Amino acid sequence: MLTITNKIYSSRSTDFEVHRNWLAITQSLPVNKWYFENTSQWTLDYPPLFAWFEFLLSFPAAYFDEKMLNINHINYSSEKTVLFQRLSVIFTDLVYAFGVYKCSSALQKGWRKDVVLPILLITNCGLIMVDHIHFQYNGVMYGILLISIAYMLQGENLLSAFWFTVLLNMKHIYIYLAPAYFIYLLRHYCFKGALNVKNILSRNTLKHFLALGSIVIGVFLVTFLPFMDHIPQVMSRLFPFKRGLCHAYWAPNIWAVYNTLDKFLFFGAMKTGINLENKTVASMTGGLVQEFSHLVLPNITPVLTMVLTAICMVPAMIKLFLLNKQPTNFVRCIVVCGLTSFMFGWHVHEKAILMSIIPLSLDSHE
Structure with a gap:
């Protein structure tokens, strides 16, 4: 029991204070000030859905220690605050566990997907270190990614697109995986069937385009609607290119x-x-x-990294477009997109490798 207690109150990074501050911002201030608040250097720089996620967490946080919700209490870390932050990560990891279950259920039967895959995903040491030592909430987001992938494996294209759009509105770094979604859905949902003028211009194709577009645009509208009067400010927080080419801890790219x-x-x-x-x-x-x-x-400029990343993704995009409708090809393309962005992206965090490692685990069932 003493060992568990020591681990709860032991090492943590600056991101512990980042999320404590975001709890304070979303609980103490009106929505129209969330992306302007700069009392702390750790300003809110995640998309609005994650801000709402922090807002929901702030209510149980108040029962642990209301002082953690004071914006001026910079670097506040009472024992109750630490306990809440740790427990909140553990609790939200249930979303990740559900995503693992969904993917395991979507794959073909066999002991590899029933035993090996869950073990690889649940015991991913990188995710454990990032969330429970470094301190972040990546588990809930990778859970949503796995849920989206599971629906794609099951042929539920619109549900997959919905959950991936939700994910983008929680953490915009996943935009690096968007090309794989775009190409796969374009070819195997919108242009379903033979690639000829008659099929591409058919009513069925138009209907699929409208359905897919409505889901994506709808999620973005709902997410950003409360911030419509200061979208440029939100975007400046989401894409702070002045942070530099590399993160403080260089990713090996x-x-x-x-x-x-x-x-x-x-x-x-x-x-x-x-x-x-x-x-x-x-x-x-x-x-x-x-x-x-x-x-x-x-x-090196941000534009150059974007162009280089996009160019290096092109071969995988072409192959995904031309291959038959096999969802495992889609998963492998996600892995390639994740690796390409890791190698050539702007201000890449070392933890970004998880965008490739976690989807890559889905190949273990073969």
């Missing part, structure tokens, strides 16, 4: 190699007598990484 090469070239140039007096060694590992200039190599 192409830009980590690029940064390292730039450092070596700089010090090599200095030793060979090349005048670089106007250059200063950039700090790329601080807690809050900001914009910086590379010392020797060309600077």
Whole structure:
């Protein structure tokens, strides 16, 4: 019992304070001020559905310790606050467990999907470390992703699109997986059947387009409607490109190699007598990484990372479009999209690798 208690109150990262602050923002302020509040450096920068998620959590939080809901109580971490935050992650992990169950049920019968797959997903050490040590709520979001994938495996395309749109409105990083959804639904739901002019322009295709579009647009409208008068402010929080090319803890992707090469070239140039007096060694590992200039190599812009990511996704998109309607091909394309964004994306967190690892586990049943 003492060991469990020690683990509850033990290590936690800055994200513990991030989510405590978001609880305070959503509980203490009116909706039209959520994305303007900046008392803490950890401002609200997730989409509105996640803000509403924090708002709902703030009600049981008040029964544990009302002081945690005070915006001015920066870095507040009473024992009751820590206990609530830990329990809230454990409780919301039930969504992830349900997603695992849905995917296991959607796959073909066999001991691999009944035994191996649940073990791989439930005991994913990366997810456990990120949520329960680093402290975040990724479990609930990966649960929604698995629910969406499960519906796609079952041929329930509209339900899959609905849950994925909900996921995008909870955490926008999953937009990297959207190309796989778009191509698969376009080819195997909207353009269902032969690819010819008659079929593409048919009434059935138009009906499917309208149904799919209504779901996606409808979820976005409901989500953003309360924030319509300050959408630009919301978007500036969701896409803070000034945070820099790399996160404080470099993800092992192409830009980590690029940064390292730039450092070596700089010090090599200095030793060979090349005048670089106007250059200063950039700090790329601080807690809050900001914009910086590379010392020797060309600077990388957000647009360049987007273009490079999109180009590298194209082969997988073409293959998914041309392959027969096999949902496992869709899952593998999600894995490729996740890996591509991890390798070439802007300000990639090391935890983003979970976007590939968790869907990749679904292949274990084969």
